[in-house]
Amino acid sequence: MQETQTENTRDKKREQILESAALVFSQKGYRLTRMNDIAQKADMGKSTLYEYFTSKSDLFMAVFGWLKTRYQVTADGFALNGKSAQENLSNLIQGWVASLVDMDVHYQLIMEFWAATASSEVKDQLKQAFADIYQTYREVILKVIEIGMKRGELKEDLDPEAVSAGVIGALDGIFLQAWFKPEMDPTKISNHYITTLIQGLSADPHRS
Amino acid sequence: MQETQTENTRDKKREQILESAALVFSQKGYRLTRMNDIAQKADMGKSTLYEYFTSKSDLFMAVFGWLKTRYQVTADGFALNGKSAQENLSNLIQGWVASLVDMDVHYQLIMEFWAATASSEVKDQLKQAFADIYQTYREVILKVIEIGMKRGELKEDLDPEAVSAGVIGALDGIFLQAWFKPEMDPTKISNHYITTLIQGLSADPHRS
Amino acid sequence: MQETQTENTRDKKREQILESAALVFSQKGYRLTRMNDIAQKADMGKSTLYEYFTSKSDLFMAVFGWLKTRYQVTADGFALNGKSAQENLSNLIQGWVASLVDMDVHYQLIMEFWAATASSEVKDQLKQAFADIYQTYREVILKVIEIGMKRGELKEDLDPEAVSAGVIGALDGIFLQAWFKPEMDPTKISNHYITTLIQGLSADPHRS
Amino acid sequence: MQETQTENTRDKKREQILESAALVFSQKGYRLTRMNDIAQKADMGKSTLYEYFTSKSDLFMAVFGWLKTRYQVTADGFALNGKSAQENLSNLIQGWVASLVDMDVHYQLIMEFWAATASSEVKDQLKQAFADIYQTYREVILKVIEIGMKRGELKEDLDPEAVSAGVIGALDGIFLQAWFKPEMDPTKISNHYITTLIQGLSADPHRS
DNA sequence: CATGAATGAGTGTTCATTCAT
DNA sequence: GATGAATGAACACTCATTCAT
The missing domain is CATH 1.10.10.60 (Homeodomain-like)
Incomplete structure (x- = not known):
């Protein structure tokens, strides 16, 4: 030793x-x-x-x-628990938003990596890494949606692939806009937005 | 001369x-x-x-x-026409998606500018420019939503700021993910996603 | 133009x-x-x-x-002229010695190249280049010796390969020693040495 | 202790x-x-x-x-023994050749030192050291030749300085060429060459 | 106006040497 | 004494920009 x-x-x-x-x-x-x-x-x-x-x-x-490593959002267990798809989606997303918010001071740095995917020597490695991260999240959301559809909690004509990509994309895009316009509050926007979205996804839209 | x-x-x-x-x-x-x-x-x-x-x-x-200049999406006239908020939103978005798709070969280039907002000598100019672009779009969408709410076409408890930011963000984010994963079809996903979203926004969800 | x-x-x-x-x-x-x-x-x-x-x-x-290029000793025509092998050898060698002497200020530089054959990035290229130079000279001398042997001017039990290598080597070696000991006069030594050597090579040693 | x-x-x-x-x-x-x-x-x-x-x-x-130290050729006693100049020369040279051959794996290393005399921080020390080594050998050969001349075994018009430098130089040069052209056999060439040379040096050339 | 040629500021990386333990 | 760790001086090469024609 x-x-x-x-x-x-x-x-x-x-x-x-x-x-x-x-x-x-x-x-x-x-x-x-x-x-x-x-x-x-x-x-x-x-x-x-x-x-x-x-x-x-x-x-x-x-x-x-x-x-x-520092900001890894653990998305395990979401698909298989007893909660509704809506609840799970909401939690998942809140988890991710929280992690984005948590990054706070590191957001600029993340932009830096993001930027490096465009050119730079490490562009391929980074692109792959980002792709993997997105892939992981998309899959969790995908599963939650599929289960929700089976259970009849969510509409039956959804394209789970499209929705999961859209959800992830929306959150990313919201934080991106906040990055360009500091007076925006991405957390608030995300929450509101997600609520609305979930209503669009739900089989019974009168349910919150 | x-x-x-x-x-x-x-x-x-x-x-x-x-x-x-x-x-x-x-x-x-x-x-x-x-x-x-x-x-x-x-x-x-x-x-x-x-x-x-x-x-x-x-x-x-x-x-x-x-x-x-080349890819400027003209969003003029959307707010004041006689169509429903849903239709206008759909058109607006489709217009933007079309312009994104149209960029096609230039998407890599856009990434390049995007990346340059993170560091580079021109980062501030670019950040401002992007902020302006987003701002413009957000405002048009905002207006459409507000009018839709007034008219009772859209739910009354929406936060128009949040929704417009979210819509723009979602589209951006979807194309971003497609950039990382080339086999994705961002147009299809965008369309599906937007349909779902509009349903979430609508006052009478049974309306398409 | x-x-x-x-x-x-x-x-x-x-x-x-x-x-x-x-x-x-x-x-x-x-x-x-x-x-x-x-x-x-x-x-x-x-x-x-x-x-x-x-x-x-x-x-x-x-x-x-x-x-x-600057110090290339042209050794053409030596083998085929009408002079005796002894004369040709003597002339050839004197030509080379003259060129070595001529290099004068560049001798240090030549050492530098020589040294670079031992290690350095260009060692292989240089080694090859030197080998080629030596090879060329050796071949001319070789031919002169062979013809001299045929004509009976030189001893018949000579190994032309060995002799030509030895002659070249001797001159090199002499200049090398002069490089280490500046008070030596490599021209004088070369001339004397070569005279002696030619006598050793000659069929009729009483001939100068 | x-x-x-x-x-x-x-x-x-x-x-x-x-x-x-x-x-x-x-x-x-x-x-x-x-x-x-x-x-x-x-x-x-x-x-x-x-x-x-x-x-x-x-x-x-x-x-x-x-x-x-490892490859020091001891040249002591050659001048004063009872053998002929020819024999002593031959032995001396064979001794040296043997040591060169013995170095074998170290030849590359010797080149390295040799090269370092051209530039490097230690160039002066090394130059001096090489000069000393050569000097030592030259002196032994010189003495052998002088005695041989006195005894009438060698020609009387030799320049002992020139000849000794030439002999050393020739051997060096031959090994050098073999370094550039690995298929050469420097030992064989040296022996043959030396035999010829000694004949050139001898007062009575018919003696072997 | 167009341009080939010239330039020097700038930087990642190596490696002999020193130092603290 | 032995050593891993730390260091800074050194240097080839690039490239945006300028200049002379």
């Missing part, structure tokens, strides 16, 4: 770098960030970064992974 | 540069595009670009403007 | 770089030479070098080619 | 480093060798190397010394 350097120490330093990198990437963007900036922020020599990450883009991706 | 160069010629050349730049930015991304690439594609000397645009970012912004 | 830049100008500039590079490489060695040094010596911006050569090692190899 | 570390241990470790360094320098060349590589090969920590050698170049020079 007594290694040359405690794993603890190493992990701590790694975390320190990750956090500094997150901050600087967030402020300056990937392209405009210099390794030096990160090193300074992390209060260490530039080359030390290379002891922990092989390159700038490696570090960038590591920050992505770090963020992903 | 007998200038050193006809305005005509100058405009033509400008257009030529713009198109070449659009193409190259789209293929390589802003960051990875070299002025040289654009010059070659436009079949002219590198320095000539600087006769028409002061800098790379200036050119980038010019391409943005060019694209914006 | 009136191109964007006269080929003349371009060649002149190229030559200028080559000469500056030759000088700096010669003084500092490949490894210790910075592109900047060369640019300064050539009185131009660093990046201009890259307009003419793709990389440091490319430039290095170009200097090698330049030097090779 | 009970030091903090037995001299024995220390020497052993030093040797271990030296051997590892020799190997790595030989494979990658001075410039491309990293201290890390050597440390790993020697199965110890990087910094430990600095306990035994002050710097990379110091280590390089130490390897040179190590190699020099």
Whole structure:
């Protein structure tokens, strides 16, 4: 257990770098960030970064992974519980909204990753990663919808694929607009919007 | 009229540069595009670009403007016509979806601008520009909804701000997901989704 | 003929770089030479070098080619003339010695290339190039010796391969030693040595 | 005797480093060798190397010394024995050739040192060292020749300086060529060449 | 007006060396 | 004594921009 350097120490330093990198990437963007900036922020020599990450883009991706882990929304168990599809949908979505809100200071950083999917060296990796994240959520929602349809809670002529994609998309899009217009309150909008949507989905629209 | 160069010629050349730049930015991304690439594609000397645009970012912004003009969805007249809110919404949305679909080859380019709002030198200009675009659309939808509510076509407890933001957001988000997952058909999903949504919005849900 | 830049100008500039590079490489060695040094010596911006050569090692190899051309010993016609093998050998060797002496200021540079065959990125290219040069010379000498043997001018039990390699080797080795010990006069030593050697080769040793 | 570390241990470790360094320098060349590589090969920590050698170049020079010691050709006693100059020359040369052949795996390494005389930080030290080695050999051969001339075994009009330099040079040059052209057999060529040369040197050329 | 040529500021990365334990 | 960790100096190369023609 007594290694040359405690794993603890190493992990701590790694975390320190990750956090500094997150901050600087967030402020300056990937392209405009210099390794030096990160090193300074992390209060260490530039080359030390290379002891922990092989390159700038490696570090960038590591920050992505770090963020992903930090804000992972666990969507397990939603499909199979006893609640109604409406309730489950609402909870699921609220969970996701909460996580988006929670990211708060990291939203700029997420934009950065998002932006990097358009060009950058890591565009393919990132695109895949994003695709996976979306895929996961879409599948959970999909299942909830399908079950709701079977149970007769939701309309029978829905296209579950389209709806799940739309729900995810709507939330994303709302937060995106809030990103462009800071005075918007994406949480409030999301909630209201979702309520309305669920009514559109429900078999018996008089039900809340 | 007998200038050193006809305005005509100058405009033509400008257009030529713009198109070449659009193409190259789209293929390589802003960051990875070299002025040289654009010059070659436009079949002219590198320095000539600087006769028409002061800098790379200036050119980038010019391409943005060019694209914006090209795909401007005219939303005029929707609010005041005699159709129902549902119809107007549907048309509006279909118009926008059509324009998104129409962009087709330029979608990658749009991503590029989108990405540039996150960092880049022109981030502020672009952010503002996007905000304006969204704002414009939101306002039209907003108006349609408000009128629909007044007329009793739509539910009376809607938050028009939230709904309009949500509608725009949903469409954006759907196309975004399709960008990550090419086998998706964003048009079909949008249409289905919108139908469902409008039902949620309608005062009398049995109406289509 | 009136191109964007006269080929003349371009060649002149190229030559200028080559000469500056030759000088700096010669003084500092490949490894210790910075592109900047060369640019300064050539009185131009660093990046201009890259307009003419793709990389440091490319430039290095170009200097090698330049030097090779400059000091190419033409060994043509030696085998087939009417002179005796002894005379031809003597002339050939004197020609080579003369060229070695002529290199004079470039000897250090040649060492540099020689050294680069041991490691460096271009080691393989250079090794091949040197091998070719040696091969060429060896073959001329070989032919002269074979003809001399046929004619009975040289001993009949010679191994022409061995002798030609030895002759070339001896000259090289002598200059090498002079490189280590500047007070040596490699020309004098070569001449004397060769005289002795030719006597050893001759069928009738009493002949000069 | 009970030091903090037995001299024995220390020497052993030093040797271990030296051997590892020799190997790595030989494979990658001075410039491309990293201290890390050597440390790993020697199965110890990087910094430990600095306990035994002050710097990379110091280590390089130490390897040179190590190699020099290992392959030192003892030329003592050749001048003063009862054998003929021809025999002594032949033996001397064969001894040297044997040592060159013996070096075998180390030939690449020798090239490396040789190359380092051209530039590198240690160029002056190395140049001096090589000069000394050559000087030593030349002197032995010189003496043998002078005695041979006095005894009338060798021609009387020889320039002993030139001949000794030439002999050494020839051998070096032959091995050099074999280095460039691996299919050559330098031993065979050396022997043949030397035989011929000695005949040229001999007062009575009919003697073998 | 058009442009080829020239440029220098800017940066990721390597690696010998030092230092704290 | 031994070593893993930390470091900063060093450097090739790129590319937006300018300039001379």
